[in-house]
Amino acid sequence: MAGQRHSLLACLACTVWLAGCSALPAPNGATPSPPPTPTATPQPIVALVNGEGILQADYEAELxxxxxxQAxxxxxxxxxxxxxxxxLQALIERRLLAQGAAAEGVSVREEAVLAETQNLALxxxxxxxxEGWMAENNYTLESLIRGLREEMLAAEMVxxxxxxxxxxxxxxxxxxILMPxxxxxxxxxxxxxxxxxxxELAEAFSLDLSTRxxxxxxxxFPQGYLTTPEVEQMAFSLEPxxxxxxxxxxxxxxxxxxxEREVRPLLPDALERLQEGAVESWLAERRQASAIEILIAP
Known part of the structure; x- marks a missing residue:
């Protein structure tokens, strides 16, 4: 079992081993010619978020x-x-959250990301x-690690x-009382x-079956809780x-x-709603302040 857990990381170990081999001295004391510096082939991107690209491969896999x-x-x-x-917008939002965390000094250690892959295997x-799950869900080891790292940063910001x-x-x-x-x-x-x-009038005539x-x-309820903001705004404008x-x-x-009206502890569902609203507001502000360029027409 332990050997199986490490098989996914074998490709990473192989990369390190090959790098070590390139540093071995040439036989007979000969000085080898330096190998040509490889030129990385740019990967296609579908969007730029503050200068950082979202890979087309990641977008297509997420799609x-x-x-x-849905199927x-x-x-x-x-x-x-x-x-x-x-x-695509969900990927952009995840990138914005990850960038926000990084701007606050948050970082994700490689060991933590690899531990997550091992936990997933467990x-x-x-x-x-x-490996079968990755194949079924359009992940490579590289894209899984990349996605986990960004997701961990985004989760910390949230x-x-x-x-x-x-x-x-x-x-x-x-x-x-709700009327037509x-x-x-x-x-x-x-x-x-x-x-x-x-x-009594509400019980007799209101169309709101949940409160009638x-x-x-x-x-x-606090501000930002009701799904009918007009009712909420009116309620907060009134005296008891x-x-x-x-x-x-x-x-x-x-x-x-x-x-009635007073400062009081938030109920769990109200607190959760306000927390969701805080994330939505942060994302809206960050979008306005960010340079976002969409390079495809999805």
């Missing part, structure tokens, strides 16, 4: 992996318009199984951004303003007990009331 994954799920690729571009059961999100945040406890038209929403809002019971049984209660103007979202028309 093949994506297509295979395994029974998804027709013809229904996924522009997926080639999204795959997870799969053997090095032979890893972890740093996530850790920077405070565990406590200002939050509001709010509720809403502004006119109907205005009628219900007027009824609430003259003393109608908000929760609870009288429209949205619970506690206040009812806002009817606000329109992609779902319809909302009557919003803020019940």
């Amino acid at each position: 093949a992996r994506f297509e295979a994954a 395994a799920l029974g998804i027709d690729l013809a229904t996924l318009e522009g997926y080639q571009g999204r795959v 997870d799969l059961g053997s090095t032979d199984a890893l 972890a740093r951004l996530a850790e920077a999100v405070p565990a406590d945040a200002e939050q509001v406890h709010a509720r809403h 038209s502004r006119e109907e929403a205005e009628v219900l809002r007027d009824e609430v303003l003259v003393g109608g019971d908000f929760a 049984p609870a009288g429209g209660d949205l619970g506690w 007990g206040e009812i806002g103007e009817v606000v329109e979202s992609r779902l319809g028309f909302h009557i919003v009331q803020t019940i």
